[in-house]
Amino acid sequence: MIFFSPALRYQPGGYCAHSKFESRVAKTEFVLLRPPSLRYTVAMAHDSDTGDCNGSPLCLTVDSSSISKAAQLLAAGRLVAFPTETVYGLGGDARNAESVAAIFAAKDRPSFNPLISHVADAEAAFALGQKTPLAMVLADAFWPGPLTLILHRQADCQIAMLTSAGLDRIALRVPAHEAARALLREFGGPVAAPSANPSGRISPSRADHVVNGLGDRIDLVLDGGPCESGVESTVVDCSGDKAVILRPGGVTREQISAALTKAGLTLVNNQADGSKQDMVSPGMMQSHYAPNCTLKMNVLTPSEGMELIGFGEVSGAGMLASTLSASGNLVEAAANLFDRLHAADATGASVIGVAPIPTTGIGEAINDRLSRAAAPRS
Ligand code: TXA
Ligand code: MG
Numbered sequence: 044m045i046f047f048s049p050a051l052r053y054q055p056g057g058y059c060a061h062s063k064f065e066s067r068v069a070k071t072e073f074v075l076l077r078p079p080s081l082r083y084t085v086a087m088a089h090d091s092d093t094g095d096c097n098g099s100p101l102c103l104t105v106d107s108s109s110i111s112k113a114a115q116l117l118a119a120g121r122l123v124a125f126p127t128e129t130v131y132g133l134g135g136d137a138r139n140a141e142s143v144a145a146i147f148a149a150k151d152r153p154s155f156n157p158l159i160s161h162v163a164d165a166e167a168a169f170a171l172g173q174k175t176p177l178a179m180v181l182a183d184a185f186w187p188g189p190l191t192l193i194l195h196r197q198a199d200c201q202i203a204m205l206t207s208a209g210l211d212r213i214a215l216r217v218p219a220h221e222a223a224r225a226l227l228r229e230f231g232g233p234v235a236a237p238s239a240n241p242s243g244r245i246s247p248s249r250a251d252h253v254v255n256g257l258g259d260r261i262d263l264v265l266d267g268g269p270c271e272s273g274v275e276s277t278v279v280d281c282s283g284d285k286a287v288i289l290r291p292g293g294v295t296r297e298q299i300s301a302a303l304t305k306a307g308l309t310l311v312n313n314q315a316d317g318s319k320q321d322m323v324s325p326g327m328m329q330s331h332y333a334p335n336c337t338l339k340m341n342v343l344t345p346s347e348g349m350e351l352i353g354f355g356e357v358s359g360a361g362m363l364a365s366t367l368s369a370s371g372n373l374v375e376a377a378a379n380l381f382d383r384l385h386a387a388d389a390t391g392a393s394v395i396g397v398a399p400i401p402t403t404g405i406g407e408a409i410n411d412r413l414s415r416a417a418a419p420r421s
Contacts, residue, residue, distance in 0.1 A: 096251040102264040105222040109265055114229040116262050117142075122149060124239040124253045125226050126267030127218040129189045129275050129293055131247040132161065132236030133261065134226075140203040140378035143235050148374050148405040149260040152242045155377075155408050157208035159191050159216050159276070160233035163224055168192070168215040171200045171233060177281040177308055184302040187219035189276040189293025204381035206235045209412070212282050222267040238275065239264075246275065286310045334388035334395055338417040340410070342396030350392035352383050357398035362390045367398075373406045380409055384416065 096102040103109035105126070113123045120142045123134050133149060135142030137160040147155060162168050165182045172178070172194030181190060191214050196202065200213065207213045215233075218224065227234060238246040239253045239261075247253045250266035258264075277292035279299060286303055288296060288310070300310045345351040350361035355371030358364065365383050367376035387395045400409050 096249075096254045096264065096266055099251075099254045099258065099264070101258055101261070102250055102254055102266050105225075105265050105267045107225075109263075110222070110225045110229055113226055113263055113265050114231075117226075117230050117232075117234060120145075121262040122146060122260075123226075124247075124250075124257065124261055124264040125223055125234075125236070126220050126250070126265060126270055127161075127223045127236075128220045128271045129218075130270055130272075131239040131250065131253050131264075132223075132234075133239035133253075133257065134161070134234040134236040136230075137161075137206045137233035137235035138201045138203055140205045140382070141375065143203050143205045144374045144377035144405065146235060146237065147377060147408060149257060150237060150240070150242045151404075152237070153407055154411045155205065155208040155380075156237075157210055157214060158206050158235040158237050159214040159278075160202055160206060160235050161216050161218055161223065161227060162233050163227040164217055167227075167233070168194075168217060171197055171202060172213050172215050173197055173282075175281050175283075176306070177279075177284070177286045177303065180302055180306045180308060181279060181281060181286070181299065182217070185294050185298070186217040187224065188217070189219070189272060189274070190299075191216040191276045191278045191290075191292075193278065193280040193282055193289065195282050202233055202235075203378075204385070205378060209381040209384075212280075214278065216276055220267065220270075222265060226265065284309075334384055334416060336388060336392060337394045338384075338413070339394060339396045340413050340417050341399045343398070345396055346394065348392060349394045349396045350387040350390050351396040352387055352398065354398040354400055360396075361387070361392055363387060367400070367409075373401065373404055373409065376400060377405045377409055380412065 113125065116123050117134060117136050120136060120139050122145055124131050125134055133146055135146045137143065143158065146158065165186050178192050178194055181192060193212050193214050196211055196213055202213050240247050240256045244256055247256060248270040250264050253264045272293050275292045277288060277294040278290035280287040280289055286309065288299065303310050342351055343357060345360040350363060351359050353359035353366035354368060354376060359366045363386055365386065367379050367383055397413055400406050402410050
């Protein structure tokens with residue numbers, strides 16, 4: 044099978060920086076192109092399987108062998124779509140910035156809206172995010188289930204900064220779907236997963252929706268049949284001393300309020316009482332991405348005292364002389380973006396410069412974030 048793709052789109056088997064890309068997908072095996080030595084043989088769905096997308100070489104009905112394959116792919120940095128009780132998620136290792144960048148690229152997501160990390164149980168969640176009384180009550184009441192908690196990172200949290208779009212707070216969810224839980228147990232780490240649909244399209248509630256929308260951009264779809272709910276999880280900020288619902292979803296406001304009230308805790312009901320929302324979608328908040336010093340974009344030659352972050356042929360300069368990607372790979376650049384900005388900021392330089400980044404593909408998101416960081420502060 045030959046895929047023709049625009050530059051720098053994630054493709055099955057690796058990242059493609061060229062306009063033409065070849066991948067062999069046979070009925071009984073995947074040949075993964077990066078690294079070339081990796082070769083997975085997968086058992087295909089049988090005629091008796093009850094999944095939605097039998098016949099697609101990308102799609103495997105959930106069983107112990109397909110779960111193992113999916114976990115191996117995640118460990119190799121690949122993307123796997125899997126069912127949850129809400130919608131199908133497009134999963135990648137949440138600790139691996141390159142995998143996370145590949146998720147954004149595969150979805151053509153226009154900006155780095157932070158992603159939810161999925162884990163097998165509450166213990167795994169609180170190893171990554173700092174426990175609060177609010178979080179403990181809600182986790183106890185609604186996990187596993189369609190609830191996402193926003194918590195401060197633990198000091199040793201390994202979730203990539205790109206997963207949380209540069210924020211120090213992370214989103215954690217313990218899904219209830221048995222296939223998702225089995226995958227998370229087998230993988231043994233956090234899986235970043237937005238809904239498995241191209242950006243701006245309808246969320247997928249069946250495996251064939253995923254195959255139709257993203258089939259040429261991912262490595263495997265685990266088919267667990269139709270999702271129960273189809274409505275995404277409720278996102279609740281539990282990082283402070285009052286809970287705030289950032290996104291309504293599968294667990295209702297009434298349910299959350301009742302659980303918290305019973306424990307003597309408070310939900311700030313900022314939609315029902317008409318008050319202004321405390322926190323909007325992080326992707327819209329300019330200051331979130333701003334370093335301490337001034338940031339200049341599209342810099343070709345560093346000025347005196349500037350910490351220049353390079354890209355492609357423009358080399359870095361200053362104390363770190365770092366680059367987003369020496370080879371000019373936008374997916375690699377996206378994966379490195381927040382770490383490079385943090386490191387450059389920590390040098391104490393008065394100005395950070397960033398080399399020009401193309402605006403194609405995931406470059407649009409990189410430029411979006413850079414322009415927010417460079418915007419005048421209020
Ligand atoms: O049901 C679901 O939640 C599905 C399944 C796959 O789990 N996932 C999903 O992901 O809907 P996504 O990427 O479409 O939505 C994530 C939401 C966004 O509204 C995002 O702004 C918010 O969670 N979010 C993620 N991390 C955040 C953070 N650190 N702080 C505040 N909001 C965050
Ligand atoms: Mg979504």
